[in-house]
Amino acid sequence: MDDIQAVNALIRRCVTGDAAAWQEIVQQYHRRIYNICYRFSGSPEDAADLSQEVFIKMYRTLSTFDTTRASFMTWVTTVTRNLLVDHFRKGKYDRITDSLEATPGNQDDGLTLAEKLEDPSAGPEAGVRSQEAQTLVHKALRKLSPELREAVILRDLQDMDYKDIALVLKVPEGTVKSRINRGRTELARLLQRSYRQVS
Amino acid sequence: MPSENQSGMQCVECEGLLAEAIDGALHGSTLAAFEAHQQSCPACRTMVEEATAGLHWLEGLDEVEPPRHLVHNILAQTIGALPSEHAVVSPRGEGWLDKVKGRLAPIFAPVATPRFAMSFGMAFFSITLLLSIAGLHISDLRRLDLSSKGIARTYSSTQARVIRYYDNLRLVYEIESRVRDLRRVAAPEKQQPEEPAPKTQPKSDNRQDQDKNRTNQNYSRDASQPELAVSPAGNEPGMKNLTNQARLNRRTA
Ligand SMILES: [Zn+2]
Numbered sequence: 446m447d448d449i450q451a452v453n454a455l456i457r458r459c460v461t462g463d464a465a466a467w468q469e470i471v472q473q474y475h476r477r478i479y480n481i482c483y484r485f486s487g488s489p490e491d492a493a494d495l496s497q498e499v500f501i502k503m504y505r506t507l508s509t510f511d512t513t514r515a516s517f518m519t520w521v522t523t524v525t526r527n528l529l530v531d532h533f534r535k536g537k538y539d540r541i542t543d544s545l546e547a548t549p550g551n552q553d554d555g556l557t558l559a560e561k562l563e564d565p566s567a568g569p570e571a572g573v574r575s576q577e578a579q580t581l582v583h584k585a586l587r588k589l590s591p592e593l594r595e596a597v598i599l600r601d602l603q604d605m606d607y608k609d610i611a612l613v614l615k616v617p618e619g620t621v622k623s624r625i626n627r628g629r630t631e632l633a634r635l636l637q638r639s640y641r642q643v644s
Numbered sequence: 645m646p647s648e649n650q651s652g653m654q655c656v657e658c659e660g661l662l663a664e665a666i667d668g669a670l671h672g673s674t675l676a677a678f679e680a681h682q683q684s685c686p687a688c689r690t691m692v693e694e695a696t697a698g699l700h701w702l703e704g705l706d707e708v709e710p711p712r713h714l715v716h717n718i719l720a721q722t723i724g725a726l727p728s729e730h731a732v733v734s735p736r737g738e739g740w741l742d743k744v745k746g747r748l749a750p751i752f753a754p755v756a757t758p759r760f761a762m763s764f765g766m767a768f769f770s771i772t773l774l775l776s777i778a779g780l781h782i783s784d785l786r787r788l789d790l791s792s793k794g795i796a797r798t799y800s801s802t803q804a805r806v807i808r809y810y811d812n813l814r815l816v817y818e819i820e821s822r823v824r825d826l827r828r829v830a831a832p833e834k835q836q837p838e839e840p841a842p843k844t845q846p847k848s849d850n851r852q853d854q855d856k857n858r859t860n861q862n863y864s865r866d867a868s869q870p871e872l873a874v875s876p877a878g879n880e881p882g883m884k885n886l887t888n889q890a891r892l893n894r895r896t897a
Contacts, residue, residue, distance in 0.1 A: 629698030
């Protein structure tokens, strides 16, 4: 509970105009916000722009944060998610997603992607951890519908619990679980399909 | 495919428990019923396999490193200041550049980013240095049009060029310390404010020659046209003010 109290004290200082407190908040949360934006938008440039917008919005609305209703982390995530939804609904950041098959490394060393992912000598962990796999999964994520994408990002990349995700997305927990399930299975199918295409 | 089998669990229920099952949060009879359903229902078995694989892929995604300037940019756009303790180390407390940034923050709040502030700092530095070569001194600049509008005009024409050269914090701080040197040298002259700016012969002054060499290094510019380094479009209104004023001062000197 010390963490929560520390964060709440930080926010109180911030609301009274303490610049150092705000700087602390930016330092503590920019990484998380950037990563959510990056995995959701797919692009590092968009993620940087969006993260800045999130903090501008947070800065303006910090006084509306109610410590009794949700944790600050949930509030920060909600602000981020609402801004993402807002932008992508407007189509501001919509772009033609790169082909899942056009991954770097297909041409450079003669190994197919499938061979890299399924390198028998390396074991499955090495496959998932390789740079090629990271790129592939990142692009596959971009192909999920925004609803499924945000659900798996919050659960599997940000380790949020179902209750908090339900608060952020403003849907029942059952719906959250169902979206996470569908997001995961769809992602697995997308990656399986690309595996079949390159092999 | 059966919607209900001997385990008594339906596919819909099975799907509802999938997330918890993958989390390892099912226990006792619920877990037993879930597993029994898997045995007899290939569709649900596939579903579990795919969801597990998807989770496995997602967990393999590493956290990415935000861009270096993200915190700077956020602070500049919110409180209009640079981070105090996380900034690139500024050698001696509050630097000259920081003071300029601080003073400009309210004026340029909508467009202020560290890059903007640095670019402006560099534009100001360039003007200072070049006017100094042209025989003027820092103290003279106080009489020039350094209103926000004048600066903004000069800035916009300079920004693109300056960014290319100074997109590097370390370089900026290095130059900042050179500005400090320049000011230190200019300081004795400021002590005689009523004196007109002394006529200096840039060519014969050793220090001025050094400064000019620096200018050439920094701008890769032709020594015969130092003004162009400040504003490639010499007919920019903001720049004209400065150069006209410079000429005027040179005449009166
Ligand atoms: Zn079933």
